[in-house]
Amino acid sequence: MAKENFGIKKLYACNYFFNPGYKKAVESIKLGASDYLEKPLSSEHLAEIVRKYKKKILNTEYGFDETIGTSNLMQEVFGAIKKAAVSESNVLITGESGTGKELVARAIHKWSPRKEKAFVIINCGAIPDTLLESELFGFEKGAFTGANYTKKGLLEFADEGTVFFDEIGDVSTLFQVKILRVLQEGEVMRIGGSKHIKVNLRVISATNRDLETARRRGLFREDLFYRLNVIHIHLPPLRDRKEDIPAIVRHFLEKHSVKRKDMLIKDISDEAMSILMSYDYPGNIRELENIIEHAISFAGGPIIIPSNLPVNLLKTPSQKINPSPKLKEALKNVEKELIWAALQRTGGNISKAAIELGVHRQHLQRKLKSLKYET
Ligand SMILES: Nc1ncnc2c1ncn2[C@@H]1O[C@H](COP(=O)(O)OP(=O)(O)OP(=O)(O)O)[C@@H](O)[C@H]1O
Ligand SMILES: [Mg+2]
CATH class of the missing domain: 3.40.50.300 (P-loop containing nucleotide triphosphate hydrolases)
Incomplete structure (x- = not known):
């Protein structure tokens, strides 16, 4: 995912720039450090700086x-x-x-x-x-x-x-x-x-x-x-603000990945994210949190793939066939259903899914992209 850790790592890395000299402090601020700490370091000062940046982080573009x-x-x-x-x-x-x-x-x-x-x-x-x-x-x-x-x-x-x-x-x-x-x-x-x-x-x-x-x-x-x-x-409801899903998923990944003692689950594949984006979440964020916890428990590697998600996600109302559909819409639904099923069977492997579906890998990738944020 492009936005790693909500930018927290970068902020802290810059912040903990130990620098005794004023000149160097000015230089480091110019170079992009958010602050500087001089030795000897008092725990009160450190706590104050952490509080200051924690407060900033709390008000980021990712939430409050x-x-x-x-x-x-x-x-x-x-x-x-x-x-x-x-x-x-x-x-x-x-x-x-x-x-x-x-x-x-x-x-x-x-x-x-x-x-x-x-x-x-x-x-x-x-x-x-x-x-x-x-x-x-x-x-x-x-x-x-x-x-x-x-x-x-x-x-x-x-x-x-x-x-x-x-x-x-x-x-x-x-x-x-x-x-x-x-x-x-x-x-x-x-x-x-x-x-x-x-x-x-x-x-x-x-x-x-x-x-x-x-x-x-x-x-x-x-x-x-x-x-x-x-x-x-x-x-x-979450279905009316689906653009929140990626940031919330990242948040729950960080929150719950500690529960896996054997492996660090640190990311989610684009295919799995597409599935999460196309689900309607009747249980809203609580349901999304459960899904991520489930996926973390079932992940076989550091990245969550479609097969780690609960099966009911592949049967969302939006993927079920409308009883009186327009032809274009009906074909799109069938297409979606077949693609999700192939991805599910192949554990999210696009190349294998493409072979199963009898299409080129690039074609499937384009399809996934075009279906990605549709509900
Ligand atoms: N925007 C959000 N970002 C991160 N976590 C969230 C967000 N909204 C809800 N959650 C998490 O989802 C779960 C459910 O939230 P909460 O209990 O506040 O919902 P609620 O509206 O009170 O639900 P209910 O009506 O069932 O009591 C909690 O674990 C909460 O931390
Ligand atoms: Mg409540």
Whole structure:
């Protein structure tokens, strides 16, 4: 792949240019070094420099923090994350399952002035109404049978930090009433308690449901909806931003290749990448991550080839034959299907696949190129 390691290696190589003399330092900067370090080296100074460049790297063209994306759609999301991070307003993150809602919520907290305080995740769908109050508000010792100790609620833990209401679209009416009151009054009371406890919360919520429609139908409280939805960030599905796939694949290769103790899996072939580009990812980035983990486990050499990918990828909806196709489209689908199957059988070897298909290698290569980024 052309863009190796997101440019990190180069940056560090330049940065760690040990140079005692000022003149040499100036020369090295002129030659392209990003910085210079003088001996004796203090660990604080080194840490400061690393922090500085880490921050730069986090804001590269490849994404923001751990959220990778090169598409215009994701650039807009990164802009919104940065704005949300420096604001105290509540944020609603929407998007299909696996699009990165939790990742974005964490990034907002991590880059906000509240970063040193708690980030408390409340998995709304998982708390039954019977446990709601004790989970959210906590209880005093003796409040009910079995309350042998005093317990802080999740909202109290989140004081001065960020509370992340995950799956907010799945909450009961009771849950909605309870959190609305906390947001309005800025205080909680433990079960069995007698005093109100002030809580300073920044709320981020996420849902893969259409909350707007739920609100219009009266299924989600309007007042709560508007309180939660001050800044809205929508994460587009991966199929609408396929240009993000190569950078995300690289990211997951780096992240998961350490799991192979016997071999360093460091790249992916163009053919395998073409297959990844033509799949629709109903499970979005979570599914892509699983695919890369799978491929790393099954790779027989340092480069991932088509046969290392899960078989279902070769049967994508886009490759299935449309029941009422135009002739040109139908022929293209058949062609794609045959090529993918030949590549699968030959472990991604283009020469062998070309022989199987009875075409010249160059012809197959041209075909692959022309089919490469089609969906
Ligand atoms: N843009 C991205 N770059 C890198 N990794 C990503 C990106 N988006 C998501 N991921 C990874 O994909 C996985 C799923 O992300 P996450 O849990 O944030 O999705 P979600 O939208 O909250 O899904 P769900 O609705 O199912 O809870 C995580 O491992 C996350 O780190
Ligand atoms: Mg989630």
